[in-house]
Amino acid sequence: MARAAPASVRAVNIVSFLTAHPSRGFTISELAQHLGMNIASAHATLAVLCDSGFLIRDPVHRTYVLGPALAATGFAALEQHPAIEAAIEQAEVLSLELDVEVGLSGIAGTDVIFLARRGPEPLTSSIAYVGDRSPLLAPIGAVFVAWDDDVSAWLERGDVTADRADRYRSFLREVRTRGFSVMPAIPSPDVTGAFQRLRSEPTDSDAEQNLAEMLQKVDEVLISFDELSDSDEIAFKALAAPIFDPIGRVLLSLSITGSEQPVRVDRIRHLGRRLAKSASIATRRTRGRVPGR
Numbered sequence: 001m002a003r004a005a006p007a008s009v010r011a012v013n014i015v016s017f018l019t020a021h022p023s024r025g026f027t028i029s030e031l032a033q034h035l036g037m038n039i040a041s042a043h044a045t046l047a048v049l050c051d052s053g054f055l056i057r058d059p060v061h062r063t064y065v066l067g068p069a070l071a072a073t074g075f076a077a078l079e080q081h082p083a084i085e086a087a088i089e090q091a092e093v094l095s096l097e098l099d100v101e102v103g104l105s106g107i108a109g110t111d112v113i114f115l116a117r118r119g120p121e122p123l124t125s126s127i128a129y130v131g132d133r134s135p136l137l138a139p140i141g142a143v144f145v146a147w148d149d150d151v152s153a154w155l156e157r158g159d160v161t162a163d164r165a166d167r168y169r170s171f172l173r174e175v176r177t178r179g180f181s182v183m184p185a186i187p188s189p190d191v192t193g194a195f196q197r198l199r200s201e202p203t204d205s206d207a208e209q210n211l212a213e214m215l216q217k218v219d220e221v222l223i224s225f226d227e228l229s230d231s232d233e234i235a236f237k238a239l240a241a242p243i244f245d246p247i248g249r250v251l252l253s254l255s256i257t258g259s260e261q262p263v264r265v266d267r268i269r270h271l272g273r274r275l276a277k278s279a280s281i282a283t284r285r286t287r288g289r290v291p292g293r
Contacts (some may be wrong), residue, residue, distance in 0.1 A: 010037060010045040015054065016108075017202060018066050019131035025063025036203040083286040087243055087252050088116050090278040094254070095119025098274065101257040103238075107250075108133065110157075112141045115252075132199065135208050138168055139183070139215065139222050143240040143253045146175040147291050159212045171222045179242075179276035182223040182268060185235040185260055190214045225265065233262035239272050241279035248291035254279045 053069030138158030236258035
């Protein structure tokens with residue numbers, strides 16, 4: 001693999017960071033601090049991005065925000081990826097039918113990126129915000145790797161122990177059989193804090209490792225139905241179902257946000273099957289192919 005040029009890495013990091021924080025602008029000092037750049041390098045990169053229209057600089061507050069040229073880029077990307085529009089249509093249908101928040105995520109390099117949300121704001125914290133990224137490390141993004149032949153990179157990035165790796169592989173087999181994954185509500189403040197640290201300091205070399213360590217300290221980060229009855233109750237963070245591309249890879253994921261309140265297992269099964277149906281419709285409408293289970 002070719003080595004990335006430092007200037008291109010800086011440009012990608014700046015655009016990704018501003019995309020994930022669209023509610024405000026950032027000064028050059030703030031961007032340099034969050035992204036681990038020196039001021040001179042950040043200044044040169046920001047100048048090029050502004051000249052191209054990808055960013056705009058506020059001359060009064062001296063802050064940078066995304067520019068209109070990226071809107072054109074986004075529209076062009078939607079034309080080239082009709083599965084996104086089909087998935088958003090299904091998210092709208094599902095959110096109205098079930099009165100729940102439905103999200104859409106995809107893969108962006110080595111991250112899971114949140115693309116869209118539809119439906120009411122949940123009583124608990126939302127699944128994410130548009131542009132939000134999470135590293136694709138075990139157990140995050142299980143729905144994206146459940147149909148892969150080799151998940152070793154996913155497990156290694158999550159710094160998973162051998163015993164837990166066996167449990168994760170067993171869980172992925174269940175996901176393939178059911179057609180959707182279930183992530184429980186994780187009340188651990190350490191995990192929440194680790195996510196916040198990674199989002200605010202995305203280039204902090206220790207932030208991702210800290211998140212992986214915190215996730216491995218939580219006893220149950222994925223739910224198996226093998227030992228549960230329909231009348232059992234569990235609280236879940238999210239249900240997720242895959243949308244496949246024409247060669248059978250998981251391209252996108254539809255998800256339903258859970259609540260802090262326990263829900264009967266039979267209700268979760270019903271929601272998961274309905275979610276998987278919507279994901280299947282989006283797959284068919286864009287000529288995707290569901291691989292063998």
